[in-house]
Amino acid sequence: MTSQAVASLQAEVNRLRHELQTLKVDSHSTIAGDTMFVGQYLVERLVQLGVTKMFGVPGDFNLGFLDFVEDHPKIDWVGDCNELNAAYAADGYARVNEGKIGVVTTTFGVGELSAMNGIAGAFSEHIPVLHLVGVPSTSQQKAKPMLHHTLGDGRYDAYLKASQQFTIAQAVLNSKETAAAEIDRILTECVVMARPVYLMLPTDVAYERIPAKRLQTPLSIEPPANDPEVEEFVLDEIVKLVEEAQNDVIILVDACAIRHGVKQEVEELYRRTGFPVYSAPMGKTAVSESYERYGGIYVGSVSNPAIKEKVEAAKLILSVGGLKSDFNTGNFTYHIPTQRTIELHSDHTRVQFAGFPGIGMKRLLPKLTARLQPFKEDAVQIEVPKFQLPVPQEDNDIISHTWLWPRVGEFFKSKDIIVAETGTSSFGVLDIPLPPESIFVSQILWGSIGWTVGATLGASFGALDRGLGRTILFIGDGSIQLTVQELSVMLRWGLKPIIFVLNNNGYTIERYLHGMTRKYNDISNWRWTKLLETFGGEEGKSCKSYTVRTKQELSNLLDDPTFAKAEVIQLVELIMPQTDAPRALKAQAELSGKTNRYVAEI
Amino acid sequence: MTSQAVASLQAEVNRLRHELQTLKVDSHSTIAGDTMFVGQYLVERLVQLGVTKMFGVPGDFNLGFLDFVEDHPKIDWVGDCNELNAAYAADGYARVNEGKIGVVTTTFGVGELSAMNGIAGAFSEHIPVLHLVGVPSTSQQKAKPMLHHTLGDGRYDAYLKASQQFTIAQAVLNSKETAAAEIDRILTECVVMARPVYLMLPTDVAYERIPAKRLQTPLSIEPPANDPEVEEFVLDEIVKLVEEAQNDVIILVDACAIRHGVKQEVEELYRRTGFPVYSAPMGKTAVSESYERYGGIYVGSVSNPAIKEKVEAAKLILSVGGLKSDFNTGNFTYHIPTQRTIELHSDHTRVQFAGFPGIGMKRLLPKLTARLQPFKEDAVQIEVPKFQLPVPQEDNDIISHTWLWPRVGEFFKSKDIIVAETGTSSFGVLDIPLPPESIFVSQILWGSIGWTVGATLGASFGALDRGLGRTILFIGDGSIQLTVQELSVMLRWGLKPIIFVLNNNGYTIERYLHGMTRKYNDISNWRWTKLLETFGGEEGKSCKSYTVRTKQELSNLLDDPTFAKAEVIQLVELIMPQTDAPRALKAQAELSGKTNRYVAEI
Incomplete structure (x- = not known):
């Protein structure tokens, strides 16, 4: 059994354990054993995920929760000057801490809306960020008084509705019975989907007591398994195309290879097959730029002409984690027909015109590498021009x-x-x-x-x-x-x-x-x-x-x-x-x- | 005929003219006479409303429109450092320029979301602000390419949906046929309702030509008339209560008296009736604080004790433009029973427990003043303690x-x-x-x-x-x-x-x-x-x-x-x-x- 398969099984065990625990808490709310505050549970889960810094701005509805953060030895509160900057910081933190998440904590209305552009950016660019918002107590959420930071018309759900546009999952922790399960669900989505999620934490629920035991089972953050039959079919199709291309294949690595944590799998692929490898702008540094068979940045018509020619002349393009935005593709000037393209994504695969939903690259890549390895001997015959740009001589002293x-x-x-x-x-x-x-x-x-x-x-x-x-x-x-x-x-x-x-x-x-x-x-x-x-x-x-x-x-x-x-x-x-x-x-x-x-x- | 009635009629004439013009443009799109660009039309309308400054940050989808602003002699572009600050500036501008609007211009996605907290604040506090967003062209809105500043998933309406939570009206200028009517609608709503509105201006529509003639008819920004029968009934009810209170009446002025432009009408009321007048915190300076019968700030239990006692002891409170938020009411500690309260609002009136929708204060106040004037002789007998706070003597040099x-x-x-x-x-x-x-x-x-x-x-x-x-x-x-x-x-x-x-x-x-x-x-x-x-x-x-x-x-x-x-x-x-x-x-x-x-x- 491969180590990946074991990890996958272990993840499934954890998922089932959580489900059981959720049901048990729901059915009899008497709490046995150690308890902790909901706010502490959340902080512990973040620490388990490797979060060492929480960004944000204190505000009246998150202050109580911040006590838990300030008191925890393994996580630091980083008070930012404003919420947008804090969201940006959480995003930057998650980008460098590959596989980890960024966390930004704000307060109801005024704080969270200031952070919204930062959250939307994380959505757009596939960055896992938890937006945690301290909100009025559950009784206030029901009575809907005209509190400061409200719109004055009793709509306590307006910010949530706006946030739904820019996050892949949302949770309102309005009861202690479901709080832990909701926290787990939202954090799991955040990591697995590599996208922002939104969590409303009422002042009183942060200080409700819940069983601590659930924390012993780690979150199941492994991506789901591929259907073996479909996966096998996809692999066969790809191998067939590679054969037809007579080894004239290049690998093009893009943003989502980084975001969805397959940098290592991609490296295995290009090193063990010897296929030339290029990056899109958003994939820059996904591949080591000093690797001898790395050809540089492909960005459609905006590419350096030598790179453009090499990429567009290849008989087959194996695209990994592509994100074809205007600035990432030279304004949509990829001159690569779909017939010559295989696209690997986090949750689906495309082979020429055929789509295979549910076939994700994290699982597919190691198998693909194994199947394509035999082509190496021929593949390395294809020359890759060195990616370099010497400092030019200019006859003036201006910093151009x-x-x-x-x-x-x-x-x-x-x-x-x-x-x-x-x-x-x-x-x-x-x-x-x-x-x-x-x-x-x-x-x-x-x-x-x-x-x-x-x-x-x-x-x-x-x-x-x-x-x-x-x-x-x-x-x-x-x-x-x-x-x-x-x-x-x-x-x-x-x-x-x-x-x-x-x-x-x-x-x-x-x-x-x-x-x-x-x-x-x-x-x-x-x-x-x-x-x-x-x-x-x-x-x-x-x-x-x-x-x-x-x-x-x-x-x-x-x-x-x-x-x-x-x-x-x-x-x-x-x-x-x-x-x-x-x-x-x-x-x-x-x-x-x-x-x-x-x-x-x- | 009173001057107000004339203004009301003139407003109706203008409304009808606009409606006719809208139909004419729709039915035969051949354009006769002078034309202008949609962007210019918008700028002219703003100038007509007295706007001399437009706040914002330039961005790729609003640059073309900004040419019209920069070239207009009567309006200045104020480039802010960021969009949130720009939205705040537009809000502050509208507050001081009572009756005028503030304008903030941003770009699609990144810009507009940064401004969102500022817009939501203007919504909450009843400030008329136009949020103008430069957006991709109509053809791009249809084709939905993965442009920069998009969420990467083709949802070009996500920002609009978020904005709907925080503005009272929205318009997407997606055709030149309806552009002028839509601009007029949205600006009218902004002024009349004293709340923010949201306008999406595609790059190409800004440069479409439309007839200029419509500009000759000014916008109808008068609030609608009250139903005369209901109004008369309300006036009778109020007079009855004032009589019953034996002149022990106070006037309490709050935020919406400023926001909905009745400062002058309120001044007429308190000067010609002689009733003591107080302000809520958000209504501060709605009443001249040096007026001899002004008693200061009432804020429930947070009030100065002398003020609290005077206000809460009154037999009848005539509240004008009240906005009963926590910080504006001493955390909801008004000790004034509804039986003793009359509330005047921009779009409704409450007399004790009875609500009268559609009876707005702008029209009601002058008539009320006329009816209550006879009570003055007795009203001025009620003493109003002077609102003052002398500098205390402290025995240290700390700035306390x-x-x-x-x-x-x-x-x-x-x-x-x-x-x-x-x-x-x-x-x-x-x-x-x-x-x-x-x-x-x-x-x-x-x-x-x-x-x-x-x-x-x-x-x-x-x-x-x-x-x-x-x-x-x-x-x-x-x-x-x-x-x-x-x-x-x-x-x-x-x-x-x-x-x-x-x-x-x-x-x-x-x-x-x-x-x-x-x-x-x-x-x-x-x-x-x-x-x-x-x-x-x-x-x-x-x-x-x-x-x-x-x-x-x-x-x-x-x-x-x-x-x-x-x-x-x-x-x-x-x-x-x-x-x-x-x-x-x-x-x-x-x-x-x-x-x-x-x-x-x-």
Whole structure:
């Protein structure tokens, strides 16, 4: 019996045990044995899932619950400056802590709605985040008085209804009898589906006593098994197509390979088959970018021409965890016919035009690797051009995008977390290879500007949990203004990210989309190097800030070993031309402009 | 015929004209005469409604529309640092510009969801705000590609569904034939109902041409007429009760008297009847607080005892625009039986236990005043204790709440806008009388911390529109962290608010609710006096910052005529004890604690 099959069986045992316990609690509510508060039960479950940090903002309906968090030795309360930043932090934390979840705790109405964009982003990008909301007591929920934080019309379910749009499961803990089962259900969904869930915890229920015994059975977070007959059929079909393609097969790895935890299975696949492997932008660093048969980033017509040609010429594309959004596909310019495509997803498989619901990649991949391994000898004959981008020689000293990205590429180290804000940064990083075991963090589908500041906070904590390296953020001066206060939380916790602020006078990505010289794309210029000090840092001691205006100055800084060690939080203001942009952004903007243009008859 | 009746008729004429025009556009879509773009039509309608500032953040689906805003001579685009702050600003703008609306423009998904808490707050507190969202083109709305800013699952209506919870009307401008009528409908609802509305403007529809003629007929924003027979009956009933009360009648003015534009009608009522008049917290400054027969703030058991006794002893209470939320009623401790209460609302009237739907106060009040005027001679015999709070003598130099509020009360001038953040500030300001024509701005029902920073931005613009005086903000160090970046927008526009930051080491209002010494109620301490400089100000030139630690220092500053003139933006850090709070907050916290307590058995 394979270890996977054993895990699957064990998961089923746990599921059944929980079901039994739920029924027992329901049928006779007399509690035997040790008890604990519902709030404590929830905290313990989070700790079991490996959560070490809870993000959020205290508010009158969650304060009692926060006592449990503050008192627990294995989880820390991270008080954020606001709820949106907290949701972003939970998202960033979950991205780096692969397989774990992020948690954001807010209060009824005012708090939870502020976090909503962050939750919707986690939904869009398949990030497991628990949104825990402290709400009025069960008696208030029934009587519906005009409490502060309500809409004034007695609709106590309005926030829940809004949240249903952006979470895959919701629970209202309105009785102690069902509280534990509901907590377990919601957390299981969160992990297995890798999507946000929403939990309303009334003030009184947090302090209800329930049996502690249920905690002894861990949550069943294994994905469900595939139907063996269908799975076998799918494997046969794929092998047939690979044979027909005469080994001219490439593997294309995308976001959901990371989100649904198959990075290792995918690595087995590409190493043991020898098929060339590429990534989509959202899958960047799912495959080690220093692997000798890794060809780089495929993004339709926005790809580097050499990569585009190799990918589109392949006779068969094995796509793993694809998420075909506009910015992830060069504005939908994949020139790959469905006849030549096999798609592996978390909960279904597609072979050419045929769909196989319920056949998930976590189970399928190891079997596929075993079946495709024999092709290796021939597969390795196919050449893969090396993914690289040397630093160009330019005859000026301006920090251009063409020069910047390959140059910082040389600065990155193994295990770095590289966070790139939507805009010039996310497009700029695409073209350069990142070091082994590094993690690329970006929000290419949802694309909410300002997100990376919160995400950097969460990512930094995630890196600590996992023993990873430096967290390095690239963000524009327009985007950082949305969420800037979260720098103070990094300072407070002694986190040490390096923050590059690309000061180019406004929203450059938007200038490329529309309104190149419009005033609405301007922003006010801040004294960037004073930010850390103002937010409580001691310049030169607990923080360092730099302004860099030329290639030489930046090179000197990057070569400075003290800087590179990142022993305090550092902020580097990069002075850059207003209308310069990375190659990929220019190409994308041109494509977007065609489909998304405003009528030009004005 | 009264002028009101004429206005009512004119409004009906306009409504009918619009209806005719709508039908004509629908039936034959050939366009005769001048045309304009839908986006321009919308901007013109806003200008007609007196809107001079539009708040928001540019984003790829609203950029084309923003060209119309930027090019219009009578409206300015105010680019905010983020969407929540922009929504707060639109709210603050509408509050000061009584009878006008606030407008916040965001982009699809990421932008609009960030603004949602601000919109929900405007709903809760009856503020007319248009939330205008730039969305993908009509063809994209149909084809539903996986665009950035989408949820990745083709649900293009998810944001609309969420918004339906927090707006009273929604419109999706998906055709040029209905665009103008839809714009008119939604704006009319916004003004008449004094609540937020939601408008989705696709990129292509903004640039469709429609007839300009419809603009010549102004919007019908008069509230509907009352049924004369019912109205007459209600008036008789009220007069009967006043007679029975033998003139022992008081008027209690609340939020909706301001929101639904009857301040003037109410003033006529209390001046021409001579009945004593009081305010609820949310109605503060609806009545001039220097009026000789104004008795102060009634807030149930949290009231000053003298006020409480006077109000609750009255034989009849004429309540105008009441909004009985917890913090507005001393946690629901009105000791006024329904038998002794008459309630006037925007869309209904209650006389004791009887409800009269459709009888709105805007029409009723002038007639009521006429009927009650004869009682004046007797009414003025009833004494009204003067609403005042002298500065106390304290034998220490600490800036205590007991001392602070009456002291700053002496600093206020006629026409000041006084903005108080939820927390110690909003409770502190309640007890002191504000000068004539001043405006009190606070969010007592919704209570979203950080709101006042955005609201101060909007209020400052509103004050400019109306030729009012200084805008003065009181906010705690915890609350300002949520939305601090908006200070930079104030600087950019040369606005000159005075900002008092109450530095008391964290969330003091929450300490009073739960967790007095808990770490989760701590925040990080910033260098407050560096904020303005960091955000682009020139200290001593375009901005001034002060730290004040003692009563004497604060008194000196307040007495400094240069400071009082407020010719640049000024920030004053007030060092205050961590656990000091105003009297009203302590009383409220005690009452909340009783109904909202966490089980204490831990």
